[in-house]
Amino acid sequence: MSDVRAKGAKSAGLGLAAWLAGILFFLPIAWMTLTSFHSEEDAATNPPSLAASLTLDGYREFFGAGGGASPWPSLVNSTVASLVSTLCVLVLALPAAYALSIRPVRKWTDVLFFFLSTKMLPVVAGLLPLYLFARNTGLLDNIWLLVILYTSMNLPIAVWMMQSFLAEVPKAVIEAAQIDGARLPTVLARVVAPIALPGIAATSLICFIFSWNELLFARVLTGVVAQTAPVFLTGFITSQGLFLAKVCAASLVISLPVLAAGFAAQDKLVQGLSLGAVK
Amino acid sequence: MPAAKAPATSGRLRAWATRAPLLPALIFMITVTQLPFMATLAISFFDWNALYPDARRFTWFANYSEVLTDPDLRASVLTTILLTASVVLTSLVLGLVLALLLDRRFKGRGIVRTLLIAPFLLVPVAAALLWKHVLYNPEYGLFNGLLHWIGGDGAAQPDWISNAPLPAVAASLVWQWTPFMMLILLAGLQSRDPQLIEAARMDGAGDWQVFRHLTLPHLRRYLELGALLGSIYIVQNFDAVFTLTSGGLGTANLPYTVYQSFYQAHENGLASAAGVLVVIGSLVIATFALRVVSSLFREEGSRA
Numbered sequence: 001m002s003d004v005r006a007k008g009a010k011s012a013g014l015g016l017a018a019w020l021a022g023i024l025f026f027l028p029i030a031w032m033t034l035t036s037f038h039s040e041e042d043a044a045t046n047p048p049s050l051a052a053s054l055t056l057d058g059y060r061e062f063f064g065a066g067g068g069a070s071p072w073p074s075l076v077n078s079t080v081a082s083l084v085s086t087l088c089v090l091v092l093a094l095p096a097a098y099a100l101s102i103r104p105v106r107k108w109t110d111v112l113f114f115f116l117s118t119k120m121l122p123v124v125a126g127l128l129p130l131y132l133f134a135r136n137t138g139l140l141d142n143i144w145l146l147v148i149l150y151t152s153m154n155l156p157i158a159v160w161m162m163q164s165f166l167a168e169v170p171k172a173v174i175e176a177a178q179i180d181g182a183r184l185p186t187v188l189a190r191v192v193a194p195i196a197l198p199g200i201a202a203t204s205l206i207c208f209i210f211s212w213n214e215l216l217f218a219r220v221l222t223g224v225v226a227q228t229a230p231v232f233l234t235g236f237i238t239s240q241g242l243f244l245a246k247v248c249a250a251s252l253v254i255s256l257p258v259l260a261a262g263f264a265a266q267d268k269l270v271q272g273l274s275l276g277a278v279k
Numbered sequence: 280m281p282a283a284k285a286p287a288t289s290g291r292l293r294a295w296a297t298r299a300p301l302l303p304a305l306i307f308m309i310t311v312t313q314l315p316f317m318a319t320l321a322i323s324f325f326d327w328n329a330l331y332p333d334a335r336r337f338t339w340f341a342n343y344s345e346v347l348t349d350p351d352l353r354a355s356v357l358t359t360i361l362l363t364a365s366v367v368l369t370s371l372v373l374g375l376v377l378a379l380l381l382d383r384r385f386k387g388r389g390i391v392r393t394l395l396i397a398p399f400l401l402v403p404v405a406a407a408l409l410w411k412h413v414l415y416n417p418e419y420g421l422f423n424g425l426l427h428w429i430g431g432d433g434a435a436q437p438d439w440i441s442n443a444p445l446p447a448v449a450a451s452l453v454w455q456w457t458p459f460m461m462l463i464l465l466a467g468l469q470s471r472d473p474q475l476i477e478a479a480r481m482d483g484a485g486d487w488q489v490f491r492h493l494t495l496p497h498l499r500r501y502l503e504l505g506a507l508l509g510s511i512y513i514v515q516n517f518d519a520v521f522t523l524t525s526g527g528l529g530t531a532n533l534p535y536t537v538y539q540s541f542y543q544a545h546e547n548g549l550a551s552a553a554g555v556l557v558v559i560g561s562l563v564i565a566t567f568a569l570r571v572v573s574s575l576f577r578e579e580g581s582r583a
Contacts, residue, residue: 011383011385012385014380014383015385015386017380018377018381018383018385018388018391019385019391021376021377021395022390022392022394025397025398025454025457025458026394026395028413028414028421028454029397029398029401029409032409032413043419044418045424046419046423046424046427046436047425047427047428048419048421048424048428092303092304092307095300095301095303095304096301098300099298099299099300099301109573111305113573114308115304115308116569117569119511120511120561120562120565120568121561122514122515122534122554122558123515123534124538124557125315125319125554125555125557126312126316126318126554127538127541127554128318128319128322128541128551128554129314129315129316129319129322130315131541133315148311149311152307155304155307155308156308159304209400213402213404213518215404215517215521216517216534216538220538220542229402230402230403230404230405230518233402233404233405234521234522237408237412243412244412244413244416244419247408247412247413248409248413250405251401251402251405251408251409254402254405255400255401255402255405258400258401258402259397259401262396262399263393263396263400270465270466273462273463273508274463274466278466278467278504
């Protein structure tokens with residue numbers, strides 16, 4: 001009897017520990033959210049003022065009410081770069097993943113590992129030539145250059161992920177459909193897509209996140225016109241005056257698409273980030 | 280004769296048909312990733328400052344010996360290693376503890392999981408700004424605010440970033456990367472064979488014995504995978520160093536140094552040589568990473 005009770009107490013204790021850890025890890029974000037709704041004066045007190053009155057001034061300031069630069073062009077740029085590059089990734093990765101999983105090519109693992117090895121080539125390895133190339137061809141500060149680079153950044157992950165999702169489609173089902181006389185497009189649309197669709201959606205969300213977050217390429221290769229949201233965020237802090245509430249509001253607004261995409265893809269996040277090695 | 284040739288041709292045609300869907304992706308990747316690297320390799324053999332383009336000349340390995348003997352660059356190699364190793368190891372250990380806590384049934388497990396993943400889903404620049412201004416700031420940051428709260432007016436108010444620049448950068452990265460490690464290790468824990476653990480418990484094995492002799496060996500590959508993938512991303516980290524310290528106070532890692540040497544100092548040749556060295560370092564890690572991924576991959580394949 002006492003053994004069972006001891007076990008129950010231990011289990012409750014461990015559950016409590018998990019809750020404490022979760023709250024501790026989330027605390028900075030919770031604090032940031034609260035600060036974003038405070039006035040600048042209340043945000044900068046020490047000790048912190050927990051119960052200060054709430055206001056939307058931080059968000060108004062961020063969206064340019066105080067005469068600062070408007071974030072909208074950079075948000076639009078980020079949206080275009082992330083969405084279009086994700087679309088390009090899908091167009092290139094789907095046929096490749098199909099060839100690698102459903103109709104296995106000879107030496108297919110070599111091809112897969114070539115894709116993976118390009119992911120391990122650090123960004124800085126090609127940054128200077130890309131910069132010189134962009135400057136000489138007038139592509140500097142052009143959002144379409146970022147679209148191409150983000151496509152190449154995400155393509156290897158996408159091929160790996162989709163390969164592992166498509167491999168989950170049972171071969172027998174495809175063969176049965178072919179015997180029934182279904183042609184390739186029909187097989188793809190009616191048989192493969194319904195099974196692989198959640199995986200393809202998760203892949204797209206992860207590619208979107210990586211493109212949205214990217215800073216180094218965007219920082220070096222864009223200026224005023226093609227500036228993305230993370231670049232805008234780094235340039236947004238002034239050394240004068242109080243800016244804490246504004247920074248918190250800005251960081252939250254710019255993180256919102258990533259948080260949404262990440263929670264939507266939560267279940268497939270590990271499989272994607274571990275390149276399909278972990279299910 | 281044509282009859283004998285026909286099957287060979289159609290076989291070759293079919294081989295091409297199966298390979299064709301791969302080609303666009305392959306060609307795209309080779310063009311966009313391999314060509315620039317080749318150019319970097321070529322530039323690394325030139326003495327080339329962008330401000331004096333006429334003085335460009337071929338110097339063999341002079342850039343490499345300059346990079347390897349330059350104290351700043353050597354320091355940045357050390358910084359990169361220290362930062363990567365400390366972040367990966369700490370987040371791996373924390374991730375393991377959290378994964379073990381989450382691998383049990385308790386009230387609100389889904390909510391706790393979501394709370395724990397959130398740091399990983401903040402835009403890296405936003406996370407760095409959060410740590411720099413909202414947490415570390417010596418005057419009104421949360422850390423000193425809490426110290427003030429607990430200790431009263433006489434409480435210590437350290438300047439976190441100036442006092443310990445590298446640990447300050449590392450802490451912000453550990454916070455972002457622990458959820459990643461936790462997710463991988465949690466997947467590893469959930470792929471254990473429950474019957475095996477049941478059997479061990481029947482034989483009287485305690486919690487620690489089960490962990491030490493069953494769980495840990497099973498998790499080895501997942502730990503390796505987490506460490507290697509984490510290393511690949513953190514070796515390349517630019518956002519945190521750029522935002523938190525702008526590479527000052529001895530926190531400039533290799534990516535930041537490469538960025539600075541061509542973007543601010545316009546030393547194209549030196550930057551390229553440093554870039555090539557980063558690649559060589561990454562290749563060493565990548566070789567191990569690929570081996571781990573492929574062995575996990577084979578295991579998954581044999582289980583399916």
